[in-house]
C-alpha cells in the first residue's frame with residue numbers, strides 16, 4: 396500500500412484518490428489502475444509518461460545520463476566485465492562467483508549449434524534478402540523446433556529457453572551473413588569466447604584459418620555489452636506484450652527483432668552509416684543540418700537524439716573510445732570517421748540540437764566500429780538483435796516470474812458513431 400495519494404479532480408464528480416508509487420530510484424508514479432472501474436481511461440500514445448510494468452533489471456536516468464544493470468553502472472561493466480558475465484547479471488540479478496560464471500559460460504558455449512534442419516530453412520530465402528528479415532524468420536522458426544518441450548509456466552523450461560536463445564543467436568546471426576554472401580555456414584567453436592566465436596563464424600572459411608584479433612574481439616564484446624538491455628524500449632515492450640499472452644519465447648524474440656528493425660530504434664546504426672556515406676564530405680554537413688532542422692523535410696540526423704537520454708548517452712562515451720581503439724589497431728584513417736567527428740562537433744554546438752538536447756547516441760559510433768571490422772551495413776541491426784536477446788529474455792523471464800497479465804491497452808476512439816449498414820452489392 397502506498398503512503399502518498401494523488402487526488403484527481405473531475406468536473407461535477409467526487410474526487411478520485413490515486414496511490415503514489417515509489418521505486419528504488421526514479422520518478423514517483425501515479426497508480427491509475429482503478430480509473431477503468433471509475434469509468435475513465437488515461438491517454439498516452441507512445442507511452443511518454445506511462446510505466447508499463449514493474450522491473451528490477453535496468454535503470455536509466457536520462458537527464459543525468461545514467462544506465463545501471465542490476466545497479467551496476469554501464470561504463471564499469473563495459474570496461475571491467477565481459478558480455479557473458481553481464482548476461483548472467485541481467486538474468487540472475489547478482490554478479491556471479493567464479494564457479495557460477497564457469498558453469499554459466501560452459502552451458503552457453505555447449506549449446507551454440509542449431510538443429511541441422513535449420514540449414515535447409517535458410518535455403519527458402521533469397522540470397523539478397525535483408526539479414527534482419529532472415530533473422531526474424533529463422534528465430535521465429537526455432538519455436539517449431541522447441542515448442543513441444545516448452546511450457547512457459549514451468550520455471551525450468553523458461554531457463555532452458557533462455558540458454559538456448561543466448562547460445563544460438565550468434566550462430567543464427569552469422570548464418571544470416573554467410574548465406575547472404577554465398578559462403579558455407581561455419582560451425583561454432585567451443586574454445587573461443589562468445590565474441591570471438593561470433594567473429595570466427597562470420598569471417599572464417601574452410602580454405603583458410605581465421606585468427607581472432609584480440610582488439611576486435613574486445614570491441615565486439617563491448618558492442619554486445621552496451622546493447623544488452625535498455626529497460627522498456629520499443630522492442631523489449633514488444634517482447635513483453637507478445638509474451639503476456641503466454642506465447643512461445645522464440646516467437647516472442649522474433650517479435651522483438653521485428654520491432655528493433657525500424658530506423659527509429661535498432662535500425663538507426665545502419666541508417667546512420669548510410670547517412671554518413673551520403674554526406675560523404677565535411678563540406679556537405681551544413682546542407683544535411685539544414686535538412687534536419689527543416690520541419691517540411693522528413694530527414695533526421697540519424698544517431699542523434701533519444702527518447703530517454705536528454706544528456707549524453709553513457710554508452711556513446713565508451714563506444715567512442717572503442718571506435719578510436721579499433722581504427723588505431725587496424726591502421727585505418729577513415730573518411731567517414733572524419734565526417735562523423737565533424738558532424739558531432741557541429742551538432743553539439745548548434746542551438747537547434749542544444750535546445751532539444753539531441754546528443755549522439757550509441758548507434759552513432761557502433762556503425763563505424765562494425766564497418767571498420769569489415770561487417771556490412773545490413774548486418775548492423777542483426778548484431779544489435781543478437782546483443783539485445785539477453786535483455787529481451789531477462790524481461791520475458793521476469794514477467795513470467797512475477798505472474799503474467801495479458802497486455803491489453805485501450806484507445807481514444809475517434810471513428811464513426813453507430814450507423815446503419817446498407818450494402819451496395821447485396822440488396
Ligand code: CMC
Pocket residue numbers: 625628658659660661663687688694695696697698699700701702703751753756757758
Ligand atoms: N534530427 C533532427 N531533429 C531531431 C532528431 C534528429 N535525430 N531527433 C529529434 N529531433 C527533434 C524533433 O524534430 C523534435 O523537434 P520539435 O520539438 O521542434 O518538433 C524534437 O527534436 C523532439 O523529437 P521527438 O521526435 O519528439 O523525440 P522522441 O523522443 O519521440 O524521438 C528518437 C526519439 C530517437 C526517435 C529521435 O531522436 C530520432 O528519430 N533520432 C534519430 C534515430 C536514432 O538515432 N535512433 C536511435 C535511438 S538509440 C538506439 C535505441 O535505443 O534504440
